[in-house]
Amino acid sequence: MDADERLLLRPGPERPAVSVRWDRDRLVTARRGDTVSLALLDQGILETSRSAKYRRPRGPYCLQGDCGTCLVRIDGLPNRRACLTAVREGIRVEPQNRLISGPDPTVLIDTMMRSGMDHHHFMVRPRVVNQIMQGVARNLTGFGTLPDREPEHPARHEIHRPDVLVVGAGPAGRAAWSVLSAAGLDVLWLDRRDRGGLGTEAGPPPEALLPHTGVFGVYPQEQLWAAMSDVPEQAEVLRSIFPRQVLLATGARDPIIPLPNNDRPGVVAARGLLRQLERSGARLRADDVVVIGEGEHAASLAEDLGTEAVAPERVDRIEGNPVEALRLRDGRRSCRLVALAAPPAPAYELARQAGASVAWESGGFAVQRDDDGRCVREPWPVWVAGDMTGYLGERRAAMDGERVARALLRNHPPASPSSPSSRP
Amino acid sequence: MMGKGRAQAMGSRRAELPSRVDIAIIGGGIMGLSTAYHLSRISSLKVAVLERSYLVSGASGRNGGGLRMQWGDEGNVALMMESIEMCRGLAQELGINLWFRQGGYLFLARTEAGESRLTRNAELHHRLGAPTRLLSGAEALEIVPQLDVSDVRLAAFNPEDGVVFPWPFVWGYAGQAVSRGVTVRTHTAVDRIEGLADGLRLHLSTGERLDADRVLNATGAWSIELNRSLGIELPNHPHRHEIMSSEPLKPFLDPLVVDLATGLYFSQSTRGEIVAGITMPDEGPPATEVDLASSRRFLAHLGRALTTIMPLTAQLRVLRQWSGPYDVSPDGDAIVGPSPGLPRLYQVCGFTGHGFMMAPAVGKLLARLLAKGERHPMLERWDPARFSRGGSTRREDMIIG
């Protein structure tokens, strides 16, 4: 691909090249620090799988680990998130659920089910037709295939008993960590992302964070917070965390906007796109991207992306596969990416598992808390800060993280000099 | 209408209740709805089903969807042969996709005790006409190549056993029952039952009342609570059973596999997820209330057992975990029939985690009992009065989970 066909402009100092093997035989040159998603997007590779029912082409959407459609096979392991995986030399990336050979049933499926598919009542009778349909359906669903091999190193188990578990390395989590660790508390600080997503502004030292570590469950009956560290090319680590207190800063997710063809490869979340570009020191040509969304939130994301925002009401449909243009009620706007900027929805799941209540507020379920920022008292106090309490944006989220961390210290001052560290 | 085929109303919170019915069924799970559907087919009795939440909210929406003939007791084998036979054409009968797939059940025995159980059961199955085959570990590998069979002593495979997607069973029975005149009312609990001279009066959470000649308690693990409020003491108790599913994979696993040594079972759904559960060791004293929490402990036991028997699953990811209540009967047999001391209240509970697969056959035999007084041979041993009579015997050794 010629340099000028690439999506990304890279104005800063040149980063070392890394080659990525895509779909068995295509070598893609990425730059160190890119995620697999961004490296593929740069080359115009936007379709990474076919969907379960309609077999429509799909690619990365949220670009921050939430959505589930950037799943690819990486180095022989199925269903890995391309958007959270940094490129490394020789990494093998393969699409999933694409047809190996034979005619593509997509056209047939679309013709038969133009208005939609009621899978409960589709081809029920007669029995012989039903049996054939079930056999075909079984082969069309599912994403990855089994791993190529057993793990080279068996997973390990580690137990942690920190003063405070802090989940999330966004603005609120960073601010909270700084306050808590300065007070001498033993803080275990986790994020599912790598350290490359931490941002470049002044803040906690990157080594303070345990990266690649997603908290997957809260089990109040076992008084346990459970996480897994999945560092590339290392044994997985299961972490059983018995914290004294917890401060959650899990942020907000970017919902899709229900518009015609909102599933086309090239439709991405504006916030996720922006973070990926920042991390790689890259930017887009103004012509290549357009934002869909309303109000100040969409306008500011459009400005950061160097383009304009279009209100959803103006959009008739998205065209092309991958995206070629936005068909507007009053015209057409060519583009290669459509960036959606719906109001972010708080990531409430862990808080709710811990026993917090949530309430519907302006487009998402916000975690409810007392004036200090506490949402749960037993069996451990749980504090929540930042966008998960209702979308605040980066600056206000950081302030909130600091405020809640100070409230935690006021309510539970450190009893004695710091206990042995459980930091990595 | 979308696609081919036709969807129908499945009951709702707005369904209008008559003031009196012949039979009121408490519980809109598969037992209650299968019975309601069969009653509507063979009788003109007026029937209403009351579900306190939404359809599939209870155990019928929480199970792994397995159906097998491979039981250890003659009565259960025969019942399940009938249930599976009914399931063959049930999607067409109910007008909804059930995703019934006969990929078989593969039992693995890794101990001497397990080996002798499988051998004895296979003889029984053979005598009853169920096509169970005994296999060596190497032969089991031909059915599921990814297994580690190094310490498998014997396997048993029945190709007619299978799996379904549980939810549409419930919707299908409900839809057909409604179209035949049964009232299915959701989001309505029974707060209290009052005896009348000629029946029972149900006081409902909506403030309504419903009078019925006879009432069927089809609330599974929640039946204990209802029975106790009426002074009926039966020895069943709720038991939390946890289960999980993996991220969807392309199809590779045809049968449902059971490892007798650990109580692990797993299959692959039509959507490609591995659905798996396991018998948990050291569960403590019997529970008195339904508990639907999830535990990390369960995931650890399940992970250990599954990665041992199929090592390639070690780097597969869990998609979600949940739990459902088993309604455990002390002798492993169901509790079905008129209640001791309150014969207008019928019980259909105590199925000990295996009610879903039995429901097609049980609904039919129960409808015959209620509408025509016909007594299926299983009703004798399922009699709720057996416990007080001292007639309770454990016959079944193939209860999994």
Added chain:
Amino acid sequence: MPRRSFVCRCEDVTLLELDHAIELGLSEVEELKRYTGLGTGPCQGKECMSVLVSHLVRRGLVDPTTVQPFTARPPTEPVTLGALAAGLPAEPES
């Protein structure tokens, strides 16, 4: 390719399909999830939950002051069976 507006891309649930389920009398978040399949795919509702509830609120089918999301079941982040197995004590089960 026909135009489709998706609410849930994991399980291919369109706005039209959601409205079809609503026409059948379903209105609760938990039952719409089960009937349409929405939120049951790899993202487990992270992308689609707020889209569903926004739609229900807009159509006046749920009370925004009391509506709740469907149960947030673990795992909320990926965890492998092998890592989970490591959480058991080393001694074999009896």
